[in-house]
């Protein structure tokens with residue numbers, strides 16, 4: 001599949017990489033329709049990470065996204081094939097003490113999609129657990145053909161609908177990203 005890989009600081013390349021495969025029974029494959037650009041993506045691009053200059057090990061950016069399930073995954077999850085979904089990019093381990101207590105936000109083994117070393121959604125497909133998938137209301141469109149520059153200028157984390165957004169498609173994309181961000185409580189910078 002094609003993916004936008006952060007190769008190094010200020011160096012993103014569209015490359016062919018292997019498609020993700022479900023490794024567990026509850027994992028689903030999403031065909032990505034739209035991806036917002038978060039402030040943390042910007043930090044990764046400019047500095048390699050969000051904690052200051054960091055050496056980049058190549059990975060795929062993007063954690064605020066919407067998409068549809070592949071036919072096999074839709075059947076497995078009991079979703080219609082064209083249902084738009086948003087994804088919580090913060091994946092807790094489900095095995096540690098904090099996860100067992102229900103405090104998955106404190107999981108020390110959390111895997112955050114689109115943050116090194118975990119590949120994110122600036123790719124054709126992403127593999128996620130069923131628990132991370134949230135249906136998006138019909139009133140929101142996937143904004144698949146949106147202008148990336150539009151998302152770049154407006155923070156999808158604020159979920160406000162971006163007052164100056166240029167048209168329905170741009171606003172819808174940002175809202176889909178906002179649903180995922182709010183579902184996770186992700187600390188976007």
Ligand SMILES: [Zn+2]
Pocket residue numbers: 092093094095096097098099107108109110
């Ligand atoms: Zn855990």
Ligand SMILES: [Zn+2]
Pocket residue numbers: 038039040063064157181186187188189
């Ligand atoms: Zn974010």
